[in-house]
Amino acid sequence: MNDQQRSLLLDISSRFSPPKGVKLSYGTSGYREDAALLESTVYRVGILAALRSLKTRAVIGLMITASHNKISDNGVKVADPSGGMLTQDWEPFADSLANTPDSHSLVQLIDAFVKRENIPLDGEQDAKVFLGRDTRPSGFSLLEAAKQGVASIVSAIATDMGVVTTPQLHWMVRARNKGLEASENNYYNQLSSSFRCLLELTPQGSRPSGTNNKLIVDGADGVGGEKLENLKGMLSGLHIEVRNSGDGLLNEGVGADYVQKEKIVPRGFGPAEVGVRCASLDGDADRLVYFLVQPNSNKIELVDGDKIMALFALFIQEQLSILNKSEDGTVNRPHQTRLGIVQTAYANGASTDYLKQLGLQVAFTPTGVKHLHEKAAEYDIGIYFEANGHGTILFSETYLCALEDTNNDLLSSSKGSEKQKAASRLLSVSKLINQAVGDALSGLLLVEAILQHMGWSIHRWNELYHDLPSRQLKVKVADRSAVVTTNAETVAVKPSGIQEAINAEIAKYPQGRSFIRPSGTEDVVRVYAEASTQEGADGLANSVAKLVDNFLGSSSS
Numbered sequence: 198m199n200d201q202q203r204s205l206l207l208d209i210s211s212r213f214s215p216p217k218g219v220k221l222s223y224g225t226s227g228y229r230e231d232a233a234l235l236e237s238t239v240y241r242v243g244i245l246a247a248l249r250s251l252k253t254r255a256v257i258g259l260m261i262t263a264s265h266n267k268i269s270d271n272g273v274k275v276a277d278p279s280g281g282m283l284t285q286d287w288e289p290f291a292d293s294l295a296n297t298p299d300s301h302s303l304v305q306l307i308d309a310f311v312k313r314e315n316i317p318l319d320g321e322q323d324a325k326v327f328l329g330r331d332t333r334p335s336g337f338s339l340l341e342a343a344k345q346g347v348a349s350i351v352s353a354i355a356t357d358m359g360v361v362t363t364p365q366l367h368w369m370v371r372a373r374n375k376g377l378e379a380s381e382n383n384y385y386n387q388l389s390s391s392f393r394c395l396l397e398l399t400p401q402g403s404r405p406s407g408t409n410n411k412l413i414v415d416g417a418d419g420v421g422g423e424k425l426e427n428l429k430g431m432l433s434g435l436h437i438e439v440r441n442s443g444d445g446l447l448n449e450g451v452g453a454d455y456v457q458k459e460k461i462v463p464r465g466f467g468p469a470e471v472g473v474r475c476a477s478l479d480g481d482a483d484r485l486v487y488f489l490v491q492p493n494s495n496k497i498e499l500v501d502g503d504k505i506m507a508l509f510a511l512f513i514q515e516q517l518s519i520l521n522k523s524e525d526g527t528v529n530r531p532h533q534t535r536l537g538i539v540q541t542a543y544a545n546g547a548s549t550d551y552l553k554q555l556g557l558q559v560a561f562t563p564t565g566v567k568h569l570h571e572k573a574a575e576y577d578i579g580i581y582f583e584a585n586g587h588g589t590i591l592f593s594e595t596y597l598c599a600l601e602d603t604n605n606d607l608l609s610s611s612k613g614s615e616k617q618k619a620a621s622r623l624l625s626v627s628k629l630i631n632q633a634v635g636d637a638l639s640g641l642l643l644v645e646a647i648l649q650h651m652g653w654s655i656h657r658w659n660e661l662y663h664d665l666p667s668r669q670l671k672v673k674v675a676d677r678s679a680v681v682t683t684n685a686e687t688v689a690v691k692p693s694g695i696q697e698a699i700n701a702e703i704a705k706y707p708q709g710r711s712f713i714r715p716s717g718t719e720d721v722v723r724v725y726a727e728a729s730t731q732e733g734a735d736g737l738a739n740s741v742a743k744l745v746d747n748f749l750g751s752s753s754s
């Protein structure tokens with residue numbers, strides 16, 4: 198590191214001291230904390246993003262958001278050149294950077310890392326970082342900290358993309374690195390035009406009528422509602438009404454996380470919505486769930502990420518079997534294309550059974566999109582979803598090129614044939630659905646297009662399979678890192694003896710399944726339980742939560 202770079206770093210970093218007594222770690226989805234504790238972390242992640250840009254010679258994204266957490270929290274995460282999450286190889290460096298106590302140790306750490314990684318820190322190459330933030334009030338000052346972080350690396354330039362959804366920022370990073378225009382308008386244009394293409398390819402006779410093309414969306418009082426308002430003006434063939442688009446308190450009794458975990462109607466929804474298709478976004482609009490308001494109660498019928506995945510899988514499989522049908526029309530060879538499904542242990546057991554019955558390959562990874570995304574990228578078409586509604590469909594570059602060629606051949610030989618339409622549909626899906634990361638807005642448009650294609654109501658969709666009753670609980674403990682898991686988080690190897698005790702509880706319930714893991718976004722241990730009845734799932738979850746408390750002690754003790 199030359200003198201100019203060293204003194205720049207020493208000078209600016211001396212203004213950002215890390216909070217005392219707090220150990221920060223790059224969790225499931227970057228750093229999340231009370232916003233008041235995050236200034237130095239965001240500053241340092243700004244440095245990291247600039248270094249990553251130098252290393253990869255590409256644009257990097259830095260997003261300031263705490264998604265579904267309460268409004269007083271905030272967070273920061275990094276998007277890699279592909280638009281995906283920061284490579285996990287750099288997470289240990291991110292942690293050292295966030296926790297190093299003073300400017301001198303910070304400079305030493307960066308110096309050693311830059312040498313080890315061969316990062317060209319000589320000022321000759323530009324680093325470029327796109328910055329985004331959600332609607333949290335703390336985002337404004339944290340954005341300044343991020344700018345200072347980027348400015349601490351000579352020749353690094355930060356571009357403020359403003360208030361955006363997390364998936365918009367990831368999309369912009371990906372688009373720019375492919376040499377494409379990457380404005381918010383380009384994003385809306387791509388989504389609305391591919392949605393239009395899909396609707397144009399809807400089979401005759403399955404068009405919806407009456408209320409079936411009306412959708413009411415809960416925007417979680419976050420950034421997604423406002424963005425959906427922008428997008429909906431560009432859509433036809435769908436009537437969207439947006440509620441909770443920013444006037445109320447972010448994530449408080451609203452949003453996809455609340456709806457999925459509590460299974461209760463969000464604020465602003467009630468008896469008037471019985472029978473109407475409703476959807477909920479989370480605070481940064483990377484999660485989507487659908488729901489139906491139950492008559493005479495505040496409960497909902499949840500149509501979660503697993504069911505969105507089932508709908509997507511069914512549609513993609515249908516297009517593949519049309520496309521891969523042999524010339525005589527008799528033999529289906531859908532396995533010419535490697536279609537893979539990726540879930541986590543939170544996926545409802547009934548959804549996994551359903552997907553397997555369709556003949557699909559189902560793989561499991563630990564929680565967090567970074568894990569699911571990586572696995573899904575191994576297939577020609579990989580569909581991943583978390584039960585909470587975070588997911589997307591990835592098309593490999595090789596497969597997309599082949600599909601473009603096939604479509605062009607079919608356009609010249611048999612334009613308008615079933616095969617050609619199937620190829621066009623798949624190409625439209627690849628443009629509509631965010632290739633960088635799960636995106637509630639693009640996911641919503643794909644769900645809507647597929648429902649129209651199938652001629653289905655939300656009721657018909659919901660009937661694909663019946664969820665096993667489940668319950669999720671959170672347990673506050675003294676130190677959640679005392680829980681260590683293996684086997685895609687389904688087995689707890691620490692504290693010793695706890696898994697045997699959990700197994701003994703599971704054995705008491707028909708179709709029982711339960712697991713624990715430390716949350717990567719909140720200071721809790723999460724408990725998940727499933728059983729043949731709701732009472733069973735509740736009972737199992739409660740007894741496992743008690744075990745967690747007994748083995749780990751409560752935080753107040």
Ligand SMILES: CC(=O)N[C@H]1[C@@H](OP(=O)(O)O)O[C@H](CO)[C@@H](O)[C@@H]1O
Pocket residue numbers: 225226264543564565566583585587715716717718719723
């Ligand atoms: C059970 C659950 O919903 N966990 C969520 C939650 O992670 P935790 O590590 O469980 O706190 O937030 C992540 C980021 O949004 C999301 O990827 C994940 O699925």
Ligand SMILES: [Mg+2]
Pocket residue numbers: 264265479480481482483484
């Ligand atoms: Mg989110």
